Amino acid sequence: MRLLNKVSLITGAGKGIGKSIADAFAAEGARVLIADRDEAAAHAAAASIVARGGVAHPVICDIGSEEDVNAMIDAATSHFGTIDVLVCNAGLGFHRPLLDIELADWERILRINLTGTFLCVQRAARIMSGKGSGNIIIIGSTSGQKGAMARSAYGVSKAGVLQLARIAATELAPLGIRTNAIAPGPITTTLSNSNHTPEQRRAYLERIPMGRYGEAPEVAAAAVFLASEESSYINGHILNVDGGLNEAGLMFRPSGAPSFEPGADHSGRQVGSPTSGFVDRL
Ligand SMILES: NC(=O)c1ccc[n+]([C@@H]2O[C@H](COP(=O)([O-])OP(=O)(O)OC[C@H]3O[C@@H](n4cnc5c(N)ncnc54)[C@H](O)[C@@H]3O)[C@@H](O)[C@H]2O)c1
Known part of the structure; x- marks a missing residue:
């Protein structure tokens, strides 16, 4: 019960990483607002928490809309009285x-990932500053910290939210608000399942020292830690949850070692454990 009665507003909590964070927070005693633009997903995620004896309420919101974000903050305060934690x-x-991206796509990604996050942080922090306490966690990405192929809009948006976390940590700490960020590497969700081609998946697996994708509950565990008093003196930190991807330097696989990817090596031969070979031989 590390988050007992903490009113926690979690955006994008209908599915994927956000849903796992909501489930983990509720299991720690938090009162959770499930904010999502997908109405059915928000209601289902809230209902599943309530069915397990937790406290959850759905809020329909597109974070790219200032009007929606204001209404989401109003819904949070009218339903639970305050906001203690924003994720x-x-x-x-x-x-x-980079050479192909359309301006409309660039603007859509920046609008939701960066401007939407700014709106949520600013509007929630205004509530938190009024009571002199609060906790903000921003989900960034390893893609916001390193150069990468085909990541111009997404990578810039995630670099932007990580910088927003540092600035919020600096400006808001005197008001009693801690801000930190989590930077996941590739995590198994509907987003990565639909977004990562087999080539991208193979490239990631080759570069992750732990040799696998992460799971959403592994990101949620980091969020519980940052939301709890266990991290009471941590502010402005970027916590990588990425199997070592962001900090890894040179990696190579000894010739003849099996591929990381379960099922096949470079030549298409079937192989066993995804972590046999390279990791075992280090
Ligand atoms: N999955 C990964 O590999 C990975 C890696 C690094 C960072 N991330 C980040 O983690 C976060 C969650 O990703 P995920 O993989 O769980 O995605 P997902 O697509 O599985 O779930 C995202 C949820 O957010 C909701 N959502 C999307 N846009 C919204 C908007 N404008 N307003 C309100 N709700 C919205 C969706 O309806 C969905 O329920 C994202 O910020 C993503 O960039 C994911």
Whole structure:
């Protein structure tokens, strides 16, 4: 019960990482607002928490809309009286080469991932500053910290939210508000399932020292830690949850070692454990 009665507003909590964070927060005793633009997903996620004896309420909101964000903040305060924790998780993934990206797509990704996160942080922080306490967690990405192929809009949006976390940590700490960010590497969700081609998946697996994608509950565990008093002196930190991807330097696979990807090696031969070979031989 590390988050007992903490009113926690989680955006994009209808599915994926956000839903896992909502489930983990509710299991720690938080009162959870499930904010999502997908109405059915928001209601289902809230209902599943309530069915397990937790406290949850759905809010329909597109974080790219200032009007929606204001209404979401109003719904949170009218339903639960305040906001103790904000988790800015809602976002869209996008791969498009720099030379091909359309202005409309660039603006859509920046509008939701960056401007939407800014709106949520600013409006929730105004509530938190009034009571002199609060906790903000922003979900960034390893893509916001390194150069990468086809990541111009997404990578810039995620670099922007990580910088927003640092600035909020600096400006809001005197008001009693801590801000931190989580930077996941590739995590198994509907977003990565639909977004990552087999080539991208193979490239990621080759570069992750732990040799696998992460799972949404592994990101949620980091969010519980940052929302709890266990992290009481941590402010402005970017916590990578990425199997070592962001900090890894040179990696190579000894010749003849099996591929990380379960099922097949470079030549298409069937192989066993995804982590046999390279990791075992280090
Ligand atoms: N999955 C990964 O590999 C990965 C890696 C790094 C970072 N992230 C980040 O984690 C966050 C969650 O990703 P996910 O993989 O769980 O995605 P997902 O697509 O599985 O779930 C995202 C949820 O957010 C909601 N959403 C999307 N746009 C919204 C908007 N404008 N307003 C309100 N709700 C909105 C969707 O309806 C959905 O319920 C995103 O910010 C993403 O960039 C994901």
